[in-house]
Amino acid sequence: MISKRSICWTIAGSDSGGGAGIQADIAAIRAFGAYPCSVITAITAQNSLTVSHIEATSLTMFKAQLSALLEDLPPQAIKVGMLPTVEQITHFALFYQQSLQPTPLIIDPVAISASGSRLTEHHALQATLQHLLPLATLVTPNIAELELLCGHPIDSDTSLLEGARFLIQLGANAVLVKGGHAHWQGEQACDYFISQDLAFCLQQPRVCTAHTHGTGCSMASAIAAAMALGDPIEDAIVQANAYIAAGLVKAKAVGSGPGPVAHTQLPTPARYFPSLQTLWPLIGDTPSIAQQAFAPVETQQLGLYPVVDNVERLRSLLELGVTTLQLRIKHQADVDIEAAVLQATQLGNQYQARVFINDHWALALKYHAYGVHLGQEDLQQADLAALQQAGVRLGVSTHGYFELLNALRLRPSYIALGHVFPTPTKVMKSRPQGLKRLRHYVQISANVPTVAIGGINLDNATEVANCGVGSLAVVRAVGDCESDQLATTVEAFNRVI
Numbered sequence: 001m002i003s004k005r006s007i008c009w010t011i012a013g014s015d016s017g018g019g020a021g022i023q024a025d026i027a028a029i030r031a032f033g034a035y036p037c038s039v040i041t042a043i044t045a046q047n048s049l050t051v052s053h054i055e056a057t058s059l060t061m062f063k064a065q066l067s068a069l070l071e072d073l074p075p076q077a078i079k080v081g082m083l084p085t086v087e088q089i090t091h092f093a094l095f096y097q098q099s100l101q102p103t104p105l106i107i108d109p110v111a112i113s114a115s116g117s118r119l120t121e122h123h124a125l126q127a128t129l130q131h132l133l134p135l136a137t138l139v140t141p142n143i144a145e146l147e148l149l150c151g152h153p154i155d156s157d158t159s160l161l162e163g164a165r166f167l168i169q170l171g172a173n174a175v176l177v178k179g180g181h182a183h184w185q186g187e188q189a190c191d192y193f194i195s196q197d198l199a200f201c202l203q204q205p206r207v208c209t210a211h212t213h214g215t216g217c218s219m220a221s222a223i224a225a226a227m228a229l230g231d232p233i234e235d236a237i238v239q240a241n242a243y244i245a246a247g248l249v250k251a252k253a254v255g256s257g258p259g260p261v262a263h264t265q266l267p268t269p270a271r272y273f274p275s276l277q278t279l280w281p282l283i284g285d286t287p288s289i290a291q292q293a294f295a296p297v298e299t300q301q302l303g304l305y306p307v308v309d310n311v312e313r314l315r316s317l318l319e320l321g322v323t324t325l326q327l328r329i330k331h332q333a334d335v336d337i338e339a340a341v342l343q344a345t346q347l348g349n350q351y352q353a354r355v356f357i358n359d360h361w362a363l364a365l366k367y368h369a370y371g372v373h374l375g376q377e378d379l380q381q382a383d384l385a386a387l388q389q390a391g392v393r394l395g396v397s398t399h400g401y402f403e404l405l406n407a408l409r410l411r412p413s414y415i416a417l418g419h420v421f422p423t424p425t426k427v428m429k430s431r432p433q434g435l436k437r438l439r440h441y442v443q444i445s446a447n448v449p450t451v452a453i454g455g456i457n458l459d460n461a462t463e464v465a466n467c468g469v470g471s472l473a474v475v476r477a478v479g480d481c482e483s484d485q486l487a488t489t490v491e492a493f494n495r496v497i
């Protein structure tokens, strides 16, 4: 049963040809596992060649649909497509502010059909800019739509970014400009995302197909559906990008004109997932990205990986033959941390084990530790180029699709996938990812060794290991062990991984 917690509204026009509008939106929302509800704003008579007639829904009918849904089926996210009249736009803007804010609102600013027909009233554009954009969690124009919204030609990545920034200045929280029609980009298509605090580009090989009908509607709906299911915006965008990539590869003609993008499920093969490109120069500080891959850990199977907060426990585990460990010390005097890092590094060398240092990358560099483990925020500060050149291995934390792509970009020695289950050990900003996601993340990580972390113990270790990860990182499962239980616990984990 689909829970009430995953209702996604689409507010859009009907496409009698079945490829775009409400019909595409419902297919995409369902494919993501959310529950679609619809508010029909217009009926269009169209096929794969042309739009022959458009009739806007009366304002009375438009209002009635919104009220009926609000009463019984309130949304977790909303996708807005074609709003053909100024009165629908202004009514919806007010309705959203009074009854729906802060529900995520994804606006696909549809104005002209792929076959070139105008779909909205003349003044609708101005009303969208004035009333809707300031409410948008995300606006998703293609190149033609961005040209209309910002009133100048978009013919380069520079003008594209200027256009996106203009929409942010008008009040949009974030903008995703789809590169499907950005032919100057060549064989790679880039979707650019910008918001006040994040900017990135998702790059995919351009799919050569004429069958792209409904791509924009489906993309915006997929994002809304993923957000209705609780994903953060950047993870929703990555998934939608992969969904559309698979949909374009599988798209076929249905009528005699361009066919619709195919609706599959979220694809699992890594080849449908984009690579994350240049956050710089879109955001201020450039992290010192290493030009080459980090030194390898020389196995896909790092095995049991205890994360400990003191050198004594580290030593006991080394004596028991554990070969991958991490020193993770929080809240201690700097001198004590430095001494502990030095000791842990020396012990690692003595036992020929892989000892990673959490957070303290400068000390790891100073004492030439085997490796460092860094979180996504730490990546901004660390001198990654220096670590790479010194041969210090790098492990990176990830908590979702976007962070995983960000980690892959750095070519680290391993990728940590967390948190699998709820854990009281650390306050987490993200949700537990669960086993299905974990399996998928391992697949996308391709040849980079993977480590699962978060809530792992001997009761669930086998099912976590069965997701294909090469290592299980644990804090409590080993840290909370009495000394006389340590050997049996380590043996039990070693039997699993």
Ligand SMILES: Cc1ncc(COP(=O)(O)OP(=O)(O)O)c(N)n1
Pocket (backbone or CB within 6 Å): 305, 307, 326, 328, 358, 359, 373, 374, 375, 376, 378, 395, 396, 397, 416, 417, 418, 426, 451, 453, 473
């Ligand atoms: C193996 C492994 N995975 C994840 C983490 C978490 O690291 P980080 O994101 O830097 O958070 P803190 O550990 O600093 O709280 C880890 N330490 N080890």
Ligand SMILES: Cc1nc(C(=O)O)sc1CCOP(=O)(O)O
Pocket (backbone or CB within 6 Å): 397, 398, 399, 417, 418, 419, 420, 422, 423, 424, 425, 426, 453, 454, 455, 456, 473, 474, 475, 476, 477
């Ligand atoms: C330190 C840490 N990092 C996590 C991440 O997901 O990045 S989860 C986590 C705590 C893991 O502790 P336990 O094994 O006790 O559940």
